[in-house]
């Protein structure tokens with residue numbers, strides 16, 4: 001399926017499904033589209049129930065929390081086999097997640113189609129090493145609902161250098177990585193630079209720029225405030241924004257801390273303030289990293305508490321329209337473009 005040729009009604013249907021519920025007493029809930037929740041990892045590799053996992057993203061909380069959509073990465077741990085993640089492991093994760101989505105309300109199956117009353121889903125890769133040298137596999141994964149493509153996780157692979165390895169942080173894309181990235185954008189898939197080394201991130205953003213398509217960082221913050229290699233430099237945020245992409249704010253304290261490893265709600269607000277001033281509100285989104293083994297900031301410990309961030313952003317002076325852009329509209333612009 002070519003996502004860039006999806007009919008207009010597809011995206012319009014998605015937006016209609018995201019219309020806020022009728023106002024109740026108290027502050028309105030802002031709809032949420034989260035670009036990164038590791039339910040697949042908890043369910044497939046940690047033996048946790050899909051509907052509740054560790055408690056950070058429980059199915060029964062989603063309606064109350066205002067969640068209208070979520071991207072679920074098909075993450076495969078490095079130690080899954082002696083040779084690392086294999087194609088059969090991606091297949092296994094996909095089969096597990098698809099089966100769980102089928103039987104777990106309120107989730108819809110992956111894609112931008114109409115899903116009134118349901119939580120829309122999309123899939124992503126957080127490490128696509130098994131596809132190295134196999135770009136012919138890509139159309140199948142796009143058709144299955146993989147929307148964001150991160151080539152690498154915390155260790156270098158056949159495609160790319162990782163931000164997680166100090167010795168090779170300047171290692172960029174391999175020839176196979178460039179080939180796969182170009183295949184992804186040609187199919188209308190979205191490149192995701194979270195976890196990539198600085199050099200690989202620069203190269204991925206450049207591939208998106210040349211192709212004229214958005215590139216995202218699904219779950220990363222600004223390094224200018226939180227000096228961690230998983231975060232983005234201001235130059236990278238500017239380049240990524242110039243493609244029309246978004247930065248999904250990560251709630252892991254380690255990626256928000258200005259020094260040390262602890263952070264709080266005010267650090268999330270500071271990230272919003274910084275990125276908004278740098279590139280504009282159109283390039284901010286949410287990529288909580290819930291269920292990914294994170295240590296969330298106090299007060300934002302699970303999806304049911306995320307409206308606390310909306311309240312803090314109102315107090316910061318953001319308009320309701322801006323908070324909506326961060327919480328779901330910018331993410332949807334990238335996930336379901338109206339073409």
Ligand SMILES: [Zn+2]
Pocket residue numbers: 126194195219292
């Ligand atoms: Zn991650």
